[in-house]
Amino acid sequence: MHIARMRLVHCADVHLDAAFVGLGLPAARRRRAALRQAFHRVVQTAVDIGADALTVGGDLYEDLRSQRETTAFLQEETERASCPVLIAPGNHDYWHPGSLYARERWPSNVHIFSSSEFTEVEVAGWRIFGAAHLKPKGTGNLIGSFRVPKGGPAIALFHGSERGQLPFQGEGKEDHAPFTESEISKCGFQYALMGHFHTPRVTPWLTYPGNPEPLTFGEQGARGAAVLVFDDERPQERPQVEIASLSTFSVSDLEVDISECSHSDSILDQIEQALPENPLVACRVRLTGELGEGVRLNPTELLARLRKEDRSIDLVVACRPHLDLDFLRQAPDARGQFVRALMARPDFDSEVVQAALVAGLNALLGEEPALL
Ligand SMILES: [Mn+2]
Incomplete structure (x- = not known):
């Protein structure tokens, strides 16, 4: 049985512990603190609206730079969300046996996808399918060959590059887990919750929430998380999507x-x-x-x-x-x-x-x- 509405807070590309190369150490430290504040606000948004789940489309932290404190911070914050927290690792926080995801203990409300095959989690009667990057580069199309098993409406959660958007997302953005928007419906998904591109982008088929806190110069405009409302009484209708502005800088x-x-x-x-x-x-x-x-x-x-x-x-x-x-x-x-x-x-x-x-x-x- 479905509960008619599902409200999600969706974020991606927080890049906790990012280096902020070229800014000097004190400024970089301050900016890293702002990344944590941004995630703190994302969690707070989920708490405030009573979200059915908080979803994370990868690149939550940077594997090579992750500090011990990051674990404690993430454990505390994800627990505080007091709703299911679904994390689909990306290329910077790829799942591997030595990753924070694999080696640390996570609160019971946290689900980390650890396979490059989509697996299902039920949220408020809805089906959310997530997949993980298992390496820092060279991840191929995650969605293309997947077919959603019969059942209620299904939503995809993963980190990848929608090909039609690459020209909008600037040079130097690597083609990680490439796919095309048309594959979302072909696989049987109703919608996709994405991460990887840092410029927020909402289409009838997918949402890239963008990074909640600017990481480099040129990232102008509102930065935050997406708040999505799905209504299964009108499954053909697109979710309502709003980008909540949460950044410090x-x-x-x-x-x-x-x-x-x-x-x-x-x-x-x-x-x-x-x-x-x-x-x-x-x-x-x-x-x-x-x-x-x-x-x-x-x-x-x-x-x-x-x-x-x-x-x-x-x-x-x-x-x-x-x-x-x-x-x-x-x-x-x-x-x-x-x-x-x-x-x-x-x-x-x-x-x-x-x-x-x-x-x-x-x-x-x-x-x-x-x-x-
Ligand atoms: Mn990425």
């Missing part, structure tokens, strides 16, 4: 023109003025314009000064150096020879040759990697 891209800066301290001032006051906005600052004559710019030094406390800041140096090429090409040493060789190239104005010019001159002058 937001990410922002700023452009700062440093052409008017007359010394390195004024570059620092200029950036600081542009930064939002709210320290929970992570900023990627792109420096543009042309450096004034004699003004030195050392991005490493600048970042160290900008990252007061645990602020999440990154710098992209896209400004042109001030170079007196007429003077430099006449230098009677390796510098002159180097500049003349580059100037003779037909692609001298290209970005890559300009970057080589600056890097080469820095090297010849025995400077740290920095702009002149």
Whole structure:
């Protein structure tokens, strides 16, 4: 017998313990704390709405980086959900005998799928079928050859790349467990609860909730978990899906023109003025314009000064150096020879040759990697 409605909270790609490469240690630590807060809020959402289950579409944590504390945190939080918690491991938290999933004890309300074949769990009279990644890469199509056994409406829960969406999800997103949306109904599923793509996406057949807390720059827009309401009195109707915004940080891209800066301290001032006051906005600052004559710019030094406390800041140096090429090409040493060789190239104005010019001159002058 079915209970007419099923309410689920669905999240994925929390990436607990992520490295946050390039932000500096204090900021990265703060961001990892925010990942935990995000999952805490996901659980709280399930508690608040009295969800029938909390589903996790993989990449809950990062296997290679998982810390001992992560286990205790997850055990406590999943128990607190006080509803069934169904976890379908992904490529970052793939199930293997040494994984947290396999070697730790989990509260009795937690079900971790441990086979790459779909297996069934009943939730409030509904059938949820989950499958797991068993390796960090090279997982093939999990859904294609599966056929849902006869019975009531069935919902799939797994981590995978819907092929039609790859172009939307940015470059560098690996094709883990690829499948196409049309396979969902072909297998006999009514709907699929997904993980892997970090941009939230809701279609009539599937939901990618996205990561509940931004992991890299460019991940703009609301981040959180999906709240889904299924109604079996209208099985042909799609579930109602809402993305609840739960993140602590937001990410922002700023452009700062440093052409008017007359010394390195004024570059620092200029950036600081542009930064939002709210320290929970992570900023990627792109420096543009042309450096004034004699003004030195050392991005490493600048970042160290900008990252007061645990602020999440990154710098992209896209400004042109001030170079007196007429003077430099006449230098009677390796510098002159180097500049003349580059100037003779037909692609001298290209970005890559300009970057080589600056890097080469820095090297010849025995400077740290920095702009002149
Ligand atoms: Mn993934």
